[in-house]
Amino acid sequence: MADESWYAQTAYGSKEVPRQEPPAKRQWIMRFAKVRLPWGNTDKVTAANLLEKFSPKKLRHYEEIKKEREEKIATNTYDPSPYELIDFHIRDDHEQFRYASLPASSHFWLYMRAFGKWIFYISFIFSIPGHISLISLVNESWWELTKNLFIEYYSWLLGIPLLCWALGSIVVKHFPSLWIKPSRGPIWELNRRTGLVTVFDYKNNGEYKKNGTIGELTAPFYEFDAYIATSPDSQGMPMNVLYLAHRYRNIMINFGALLCPGPEVQPACALWDFIQNYMDVSRPLPDLPQYEEYRHLDPTTAEYDRRIGRNPRFWIDMDDATFKQVVREMHQRVANIDTFQRPNLMAAYVTYVD
CATH class of the missing domain: 1.20.58 (Methane Monooxygenase Hydroxylase; Chain G, domain 1)
Known part of the structure; x- marks a missing residue:
């Protein structure tokens, strides 16, 4: 595992998974219309909407805003927008992928x-x-x-x-x-630096109603399994959504707000690959536009980029036509994903009872 002084001892490495206790047999509700996805053998893919979210054009726009802000700060002429002071409880960088929804x-x-x-x-x-x-x-x-x-x-x-x-x-x-208002707090977090998954608890925590203290249900990433749950929409069409469920406790994440349920299973499989790649500190960060400005801050990623001579402005300097081609290629790679032909590598560390 790279640079243990920066990563927590609990950080997830795909080659350093500890042996775990057999989980209890899943309740029928967890087995009904749900398919468990295998661990490991991931591709360098993600759901295409996560790639499209930050186009090079947007990255250049944000860079210009940041540059202008820094220039004004240097000359003591910067007047921050009131929205900059609001904590929207969202973070997506080299340390945390934290999700929150608008109210x-x-x-x-x-x-x-x-x-x-x-x-x-x-x-x-x-x-x-x-x-x-x-x-x-x-x-x-x-x-x-x-x-x-x-x-x-x-x-x-x-x-x-x-x-x-x-x-x-x-x-x-x-x-x-x-309409721009913060939510009451985050919903879930995947932490690359610590290797922990957290679901923020509001309903079953009396302290939240009393004093606003948010409960946290936390467990190591390797103790979770990914599932595709299928349910019919209003027209009876099967809609698939990715879940992350803890083997030993009632901790679950529904990724439907991040990737809308759809009739195809491949986008959910690609999202599972992305999550594994993001959390695995033995591998560099997924090479996506939103992480380009953070790559030098993650030790494994910085070493990988130095070794291959990666252009630090690969995404931000990409022209629109090339980016559209990259998006089309990602759609094709997602469509051809081989998730269901892979062995479950986690079976080497935990004995599944069903």
């Missing part, structure tokens, strides 16, 4: 804008053939029919979603104080 009040405006936009488009597109058919069936002129339908029908069908879209867009763009 319901924030999601209200975001959903109003998104759903208003798409409902308007869908309603508008589907109303066109119906409108054309009515013109050929009634004796009214095109203008009279359109005017009457707008008053009695289109004003509701199109007007309400258009109003929601406009109102949501105005609030999101011009009134950030109405």
